[in-house]
Amino acid sequence: MMYKTIIGLEIHTQLLTKTKAFCKCSADHFENEINKNVCPICSGQPGSLPVLNEEAVDLAIMAGLALNGKINEISKFDRKNYFYPDLPKGYQITQYFYPIVSDAYIKIDGDKIRINRIHMEEDTAKMLHQGDQISTAKESLIDYNRAGIPLIEIVTEPDIKSPSQAREFMEKLRDILRYANISSGDMEKGALRCDANISIIDEETGKSSKRVEIKNINSFKFVEKALEYERERLIEVLKNNENMVQETRGWDATTKSTFSMRTKEEEADYRYFPEPDIPYLVIEKDRIEKVKNRLPELPEQKSKRFVENYDIPEYDADVISSNKEFADFYEECVEIVKDGKFVSNWFIGDILRLMKENEDEVNDLNFKPEHLKDLKDLLDSNKISTKIAKDIFPQVYSEGIMPSIIVKEKGLEQIDDDEELKKMALEILKANPKNVEKYKNGKNNLLGFFVGQVMKQTKGKANPSKVNEIFLDLLK
Numbered sequence: 227m228m229y230k231t232i233i234g235l236e237i238h239t240q241l242l243t244k245t246k247a248f249c250k251c252s253a254d255h256f257e258n259e260i261n262k263n264v265c266p267i268c269s270g271q272p273g274s275l276p277v278l279n280e281e282a283v284d285l286a287i288m289a290g291l292a293l294n295g296k297i298n299e300i301s302k303f304d305r306k307n308y309f310y311p312d313l314p315k316g317y318q319i320t321q322y323f324y325p326i327v328s329d330a331y332i333k334i335d336g337d338k339i340r341i342n343r344i345h346m347e348e349d350t351a352k353m354l355h356q357g358d359q360i361s362t363a364k365e366s367l368i369d370y371n372r373a374g375i376p377l378i379e380i381v382t383e384p385d386i387k388s389p390s391q392a393r394e395f396m397e398k399l400r401d402i403l404r405y406a407n408i409s410s411g412d413m414e415k416g417a418l419r420c421d422a423n424i425s426i427i428d429e430e431t432g433k434s435s436k437r438v439e440i441k442n443i444n445s446f447k448f449v450e451k452a453l454e455y456e457r458e459r460l461i462e463v464l465k466n467n468e469n470m471v472q473e474t475r476g477w478d479a480t481t482k483s484t485f486s487m488r489t490k491e492e493e494a495d496y497r498y499f500p501e502p503d504i505p506y507l508v509i510e511k512d513r514i515e516k517v518k519n520r521l522p523e524l525p526e527q528k529s530k531r532f533v534e535n536y537d538i539p540e541y542d543a544d545v546i547s548s549n550k551e552f553a554d555f556y557e558e559c560v561e562i563v564k565d566g567k568f569v570s571n572w573f574i575g576d577i578l579r580l581m582k583e584n585e586d587e588v589n590d591l592n593f594k595p596e597h598l599k600d601l602k603d604l605l606d607s608n609k610i611s612t613k614i615a616k617d618i619f620p621q622v623y624s625e626g627i628m629p630s631i632i633v634k635e636k637g638l639e640q641i642d643d644d645e646e647l648k649k650m651a652l653e654i655l656k657a658n659p660k661n662v663e664k665y666k667n668g669k670n671n672l673l674g675f676f677v678g679q680v681m682k683q684t685k686g687k688a689n690p691s692k693v694n695e696i697f698l699d700l701l702k
C-alpha cells in the first residue's frame with residue numbers, strides 16, 4: 227500500500243533585537259542572571275502599557291522579504307488568552323486576524339513550500355522543571371528574562387512531502403535567517419523552535435488519518451526522527467482501523483518515540499481579541515524599501531552567482547553558500563588562488579571534513595587563502611602529487627604551516643626525473659616477470675599494479691602520470 231504524507235510546520239523564531247518586543251528590557255536572556263530583565267510591562271503589572279519595538283518590526287519585514295513574502299500594509303496585534311505560569315499577563319500579544327506577512331515561500335529541490343503567514347508575537351517565560359521531565363518534576367521555577375522577547379511565527383501550508391524535506395526546510399530557513407541577521411537560528415538555545423503536524427492518506431482507499439501535532443522539537447535531527455516515527459505510527463493505526471483522535475504529542479529523544487500530551491484544543495479556546503493598547507501597524511512603502519536595502523545577498527542568489535562567476539557545480543555552490551562565513555572565506559580564497567574550481571574542491575572535500583571532525587567554525591581556522599595558493603603552485607609545478615597534497619593538508623589545516631615548508635622539511639618533493647623513474651620501472655618489471663607476461667597476453671589492468679609498485683616504493687612521491695607513460699612505453 228502507498229501512503230501520502232502531509233506535513234506542515236509552525237516555527238517560532240526569536241528576533242535578534244537588543245530589547246524586548248514591548249518594553250526596554252534587554253533581550254539577551256541566555257547569558258543573563260535569572261529574572262534580571264523584568265519590568266512592569268513584560269511581567270504584566272496592572273496599568274503598564276506596551277510600546278512596540280520598531281526594530282522587531284523591521285526584522286519581521288526583513289524575514290518576509292527574505293522569504294519571498296508580501297508585506298501587509300496594515301497589520302494588527304491581538305490577545306491570545308490562556309492561563310499558564312509562563313505567561314505573566316494571562317494573555318500573549320500576537321497577531322491573529324491580520325499578520326504582518328502573507329504568501330511567502332521557500333523552494334526546496336524544485337518544490338515550492340508555501341508559507342501561509344508570518345506573524346509577530348512575544349515569547350513566554352521559561353519554565354525550569356526540577357529534574358529534567360515536566361511529568362516527574364517536584365517543582366518548577368520560572369525565568370521571566372525570556373518573557374516578551376520578540377518572535378515571529380512562520381506557518382507553512384501542508385506542502386511538505388516527507389520528514390527529510392521537513393528537515394531540509396528547517397535548515398534552509400535557518401540559513402536564511404542567519405544570513406540576514408534576523409535570528410541566531412540556534413535550535414539548541416531555543417532561538418528556533420518547531421511544532422510539526424502530520425497526517426497520512428492511504429492512496430488506494432483514500433482513507434486519511436487524523437492530524438497529529440508534535441510540539442517543541444528542538445533539533446534538526448529530531449524534526450526528521452519525530453516525523454518518521456509518527457508517520458509509521460499513523461500507518462499502523464490506519465491499517466488496524468483504530469479509533470483516532472486529533473491530538474498533540476511530544477517527542478522523547480531518549481526513547482526515540484512520541485507520546486500523547488493532550489487532545490487538540492480548539493482555537494476558540496483562546497478567545498482571541500484585538501489588543502487594545504497597541505495601534506494598528508501601518509507599514510509604508512519607503513519603510514519596506516529601507517529594509518530591503520539592509521538585506522544582504524541570500525544563499526540562493528549567492529549560489530547562483532558562484533556557479534556563474536567561478537564555474538563550479540551547483541552542488542558545490544549550494545553547500546558553500548549555505549553558511550555566510552564559509553562563503554565569504556571561499557571568495558577570499560578564490561581571489562588569491564584565482565581558481566574557483568580548485569578552491570571549491572578543497573572546500574567541499576578536505577576542509578569541510580576537517581571542520582566537522584574538529585567542530586571548527588570559520589573564525590577558528592588557522593589556515594589562510596595563501597596556504598591554498600601555495601598548495602596549488604606546488605601541484606601546478608609538479609613538485610608534489612595530489613596524494614601528497616592530501617597527506618599534508620591536515621597539518622596545513624591544523625597548524626597553519628605553508629605547504630611548501632612541510633614538503634621541504636619532510637622531503638616530499640615529487641620525483642619527476644625521467645631517468646630515475648625509468649630505472650625504478652625497469653626494476654619493477656624485472657621483479658615481476660609473470661605479471662609482465664600476463665599483461666602482454668591482454669591483462670591491461672595490470673598497468674595499475676606496476677604504477678602502484680613505484681608509488682609504493684617512493685611513498686607516493688613519484689609523478690604518477692609520468693610513471694604511467696613510462697610503463698606504457700616499456701611494455702609496448
Ligand SMILES: [Zn+2]
Pocket residue numbers: 246249250251263264265266267268269374
Ligand atoms: Zn520588560
